[in-house]
Amino acid sequence: MAAGDNTTTGETLSAALAAKEVEVTCFPEELREECDALRARYETPRAALMPLLWAFQRRYGYVSREMERVIAEELEIPLIWVRETVTFYTMYNQRPVGSHHVQVCGNLSCTLCGARETIRMIEEELGIAVGETTADGRFTLSVVQCLAACEEAPMMQVNDRYYGRLDRQRVREIFGGLE
């Protein structure tokens, strides 16, 4: 299973996720102010790329290919630079995800501490495979690259929070405590 599989294009989206798709064909006015502030902060437009991608993802939940184009045009940088950045970082979602985005670290330290087994266990708990979203649209499961919390291995990130030292019981508690 490859890191980031969940968020790249592939099978068609479930109804729950398809409903979350946003059409953005020109630069959205609602992000204008934030974008201008970012551009003013950096010497080169390219430097504003990552925070601007974040701004889009915060607003829309993911960064679509159309959004990539809109961002490239806004920053006046080649489209391929945006694509390179979006595909390099597992943190950028390339399509909508469930309300709770479960991102399990599959990198070295976590793997040495049993991440492969942890991932299989979480697949069982959620009833989905890596890259899939539960039918109710609540959970999307991804395997991601190192999240820099090796001391807590094996660990995962759910939306913006880190959870470490995962075992089946702890995972059940965490998932049970989510909305």
Next chain:
Amino acid sequence: MPKLTIDGREVEVEQGTTLIEAARRLDIHIPHYCYHRGLSIAGNCRMCLVEVEGAPKMMIACHTQAADGMVVHTDNDKCREFRASILEFILVNHPLDCPVCDQAGECKLQDYYMEHGAAGSRLDEDKVKKRAKAKQIGPNIMLDTERCILCSRCVRFTDEITHTHELGITERADHSEITLADGAWLDNRYAGCVVDICPVGALTDRDFRFKCRVWYLTAVDSICTGCGRGCNIAIHVNRDRPHKAGGARVMRYKPRENPEVNQWWMCDEGRYTYKQIDHDRLTEATVEGRTATVEEALDATGAALRKAGDAVGVLVATTATNEELYLARALFAGALGGHAAYLAPPQGEADDLLILADKAPNTRGAQEILGEQAADPVAWVKEKGVKAVVVVGEAELTGLKAEVDHVAVIATHPGKATEQAHVVLPGSVHAEAEGSFTNLAGRVQRIRVAVPPIGGAVETWRLLMELGDRLGHPFDFAFEDDIFAALADQLAPFAGLSHESLGRRGAPLGSGTTQPAEVA
């Protein structure tokens, strides 16, 4: 200026020189993949690691600057061990498909593996499969990401040289791949260069793929005839195996480095002009439309020229070499007392990298040697009272036959000029004769014989000498360089130059005469 020691030899270099370049001064080759002198430094392949005494770790020679007193080892046990390890990493996901890979024979992975690797695989796991295998990414380019080592040369080329940004590296780690931007197509005017700089078989030329194994090819130095830039090239020919590629002789052009002219590049427009060398050629002489021997054709034109006395002229296309231009001038304007002019070169588009609007290789040579341009050839023959005319090269000529008693054309391809000729003589293209061109910037550069004249064709310079014989003005040149010597003797800008002194990179007009220092 820092003075350093590389492999026990001292060398002094300019401040800022990298170790890989300092080593080059000593003819020490440091293996590398991502480094290319025409591109920015990426430092990603790690193949050029060298040992610098006192440094805590191995240093990449492509990015480490020479410093005074530095002691560098490029080929000791430690370097060789590192190189073998790096190569092992690079080859981890590389397929073993050399037998079906078009790059085989000119592949840096193969070369360095034999030299520095040559270890068995220790990989127990499956190789990571990339997505794009034999994927067309442009009109002339195929991409095979499985073979790619992600050196990023092609990406840097499209970012830094053409500024077209078609390519990038997407995904990360062992899933990284060269990718086209959404909606992009690698069709910029220099796209073929990415094949030249790809050190492995990831980018191949659709035009050349599977036509011929590279070890059957012979490379001959030449000059591209696509425009007045005069890009230095190698003509790759298949001389001895007519059963390959349907008997085609010329397989491809490759750019040849010349910092004064084209650096490392050439445009696609020029790259694929090689096809004209073997395509639709004139291979026999004709007299009044009937097939004739070259002797008969020369006799017919010789007789017509003799009859016209000094009312003779020669019109030379700017595809002719300096040597051919000189013979035309010496015979017609000189010995016969007639007239000589050059034809207007075809014009096209220009850009700000290499491509010039003048689509002929030797317009400057024609200007220097003949001086006069016949902008309107029909008006020119009328004005000069020319009764018999020889046209050398292809030209968009119409209405000439009605104005003169005899038109002879020395040409390589059928065209407007040959249609209205009394006599057609099959001449040579640049790949079939020794000679030289003068590019628009005034650089005189040699062309060499890659293949013999096709079919019944004869070197154009020989045909002009044969005409001289028939008109009682024999030239005593044995070889093309003798013609150049006569040219250099008579025309000041060429003075002091010779085929030998032009070498592989040419020399500017006027550079052959070193002015002696004035004595006070």
